[in-house]
Amino acid sequence: MYVARKASLKEWISSQQHRVSLTTDIWTANVTKASYMVITVHFVDADWRLRKLILGFKHITDHKSNMISKVLLDCLAEWGIEKLFTITVDNATANSIGLKKFIDEFKLLRHDSLVLGGYYMHMRCCAHIINLIVQDGLTKLGRNITVVRNGVQYVRFSTSRCDTFELKVVWSSTYLMLTRAMKFKLAFQKMEDEDKLYNDYFMELKNGAKQKGPPTYSNWRAIERFVKFLGLFYTATLVVSASTKGCSYKCYGEIVTIEKNLTNMSTSYDKELSKMHVEMREKFSKYWEGIKNINKMLIVASVFDPRQKMQFATMCFEKLYGKDSKDAKDMCTSVLNLMKDMLVEYTYYNKGSSTQSSQSNPSSSTAQDQFIFDSLSSDIAEDVVPEFERMDDAYSDLVSSKGGGEMKDELDIYLKYETETPKTLPGSEWDVLSWWRLNSQKFPILSKIAKDFLAMQVSSVASEEAFNNSGRILSAYRSCLSHYIVEVLICTKQWIKQDMKINDKDCHSNSQILADIELFDNLQRGKF
Template sequence: MYVEKKEALKRWFLCNKQRVSITTDIWVSQTTGASYMVITVHYIDALWRLKKLIIGFKHITSHKGQTIATVLLDCLVEWGIRKVFCITVDNATANSSALRKFHTAFELVSDQSLVLDGEFFHMRCSAHIINLIVRDVMAEIDQTVAAIRNDISYVRSHTNRLRSFELKVDSGKITRGSLPLDVKTRWNSTYLMLSTALKFKVAFDKMEAEDRLYNDYFSELENGSKRVGPPQHKDWDAVEKLCRFLLIFYNSTLVVSASTSLNAHKCYGEIVTIAANLMELITNYDPELSSKATEMFKKFDKYWDGLKNMNKMLMVATVFDPTKKLELAKMCFEELYGLDTVEYKEVYESLISVLRSLFKE
């Protein structure tokens, strides 16, 4: 059945000369260490329905650019795909190298294999960029995060401990679900854990002041060292500031990572929202907040290869939203550069130029 469906879809790609967009990601097995590349195609069918299909889960022998490019090209040829719009990858250096090599090879496959000669076919993954920045800032206070994680682990570990904690909370009944424990590899779950813990800061302080078993727990050894915690005043302050940053990225991640709705036309607006929020925090009276916001904004700008130089197809997708057209793009430019500034005019004229080029092609 799989072979029949594959052949039918391959014929459809070839006969319709269907242009697709691609997303790829590399997964490393925790048990064997082997690396695999998943290749997903996104396209619009004859009934104007957006389709998403995994067409390859390929073993790769290395993470080098040439290897990735070869595996990707072979997979597209295998499926009869001759036209590509964009390929979205994470920010690994090897991926940039891979797409340069892929660009050269794929242009030989057919005429008009890439739009506008592939000038904009390399798309950076918004969610991955957010993930990189957040992980950098969270790594700086990993001990503070560990202290609060241990706080919550203690309370959740036994019914008696939960009941003791509940007596110190003014807001009413507490369940294990009231204190979520994070998945360490998922920063968004860590944000939810920290933001929830902040609401119970007073109760945790009471635990330290009144509960002997709680203090004994933090005196125990864990992996040969004293267990991290309990969190002190400086830890809560650090987490409160961290959550101000994480909220910015968390809200945007919910939009750009949505898997059940279209979101390409929303990405540029979310990118600008993040940048604008960071720019506002740069002017904050708190020097620590201002310094951290400046550092994060520089990284954010760097990962996008400069906000002015980012892939124009993100802006084009915004314009193609019939409810927004050029208005949202102009509002975003004004937010970033100010109205009628040199930068505003440069980016706007660049966008108009790309739209005209797309129309001609």
């Protein structure tokens, strides 16, 4: 079953003939301590719907760059994928080195395997970067958070539940705990005044020392100031972590929102917030400093939202660097130049497909007749009369000398059109992919670029989801499963979930649902 499904999916992906983006991450099983690398593919299909499939759940012997590069190359060769747009990974040094080695090998497969030589292919996980920035801020609030957490722990009286708050990587749980605790600030203060057990709780010894708390007025003030600011990061994490719908065009807006408020934080009259800004800003600039360190693909992606185009990016540059400033103008120029370079490259690579379509068109007979006539005329001209200058030929030469006016026109026309102002129902979201599907004939090349940008992932959350399933599959009772069987179970389960979407089925009957459950049970027993 696994082999058959894999073969059909491989054929289906090949039939799409599109460039794809990847997300990948590494996970170590708690029970077996074996490490696995998951590779997930993302692309927009012929019907302009975003697709996501796990290509492999590969066992790896180490986390070094050579292993990462080799597993990626082998997995893509296994699936016959030869054209990539971006690969999204977390910020480990081994990933950066591994992707450099991967690019050097992969671009040898074919001349169009990577866009612009793979210079922008490496996409750092935005959710991970946000996590790094927030951790620096939470460190400064360590004691304030601890005393509030201890107060919450007393109320809930469940240490196991409060263990979640100790996880440094899951800072969002700390944020949610603090926001909820803030709503009951007066209740905590009343308990301190009237509840003897509450006060005795903080006198108890834990590891030879009294517990910190109860939370005081100054603790609540410090928490209140930072929680409002932390909300920006929480919202940004939710935006960039969406993997079922395209979110690449939203990412730059979240980055600028964070940067602008970090700048405001530095000039705050609040000394504590001003101190937090220094370390948080340093971490931000390391990955997202606008002029040097940010991957400009994140900015270009925002331009492919018809509601924003270059107007939004230009506004962001002016907010950050000042209106009419040199830096703002330079950023606008660099983004436009990047889009023009991509348009030139995509136009060149799509010449073959456009030629084939024109040959299959009945109206192409006129073009063929004209070609024969021109050939005969040129032969006669060489023998009878000197070469004459034709105005249509002169214009073609003029267009060519200016670097391809038609290619620039497609981008210019898109940018010169007024931005879209669609009306949506409350709770619903405007579908950017649908707009590009409807306008793909108007922008034949630009729409192909839009497909790749809208499928680009800005976080590796899509790959991390596989680890939730693997944790259940690799339980203590299944610790003897071979690495191949683990991959079969993980991949097949995800493929079954995607089956309904791939086959364009709106719903499953009860019998179909039961059949899928029975199939997965058989897979877990090794019957496949």
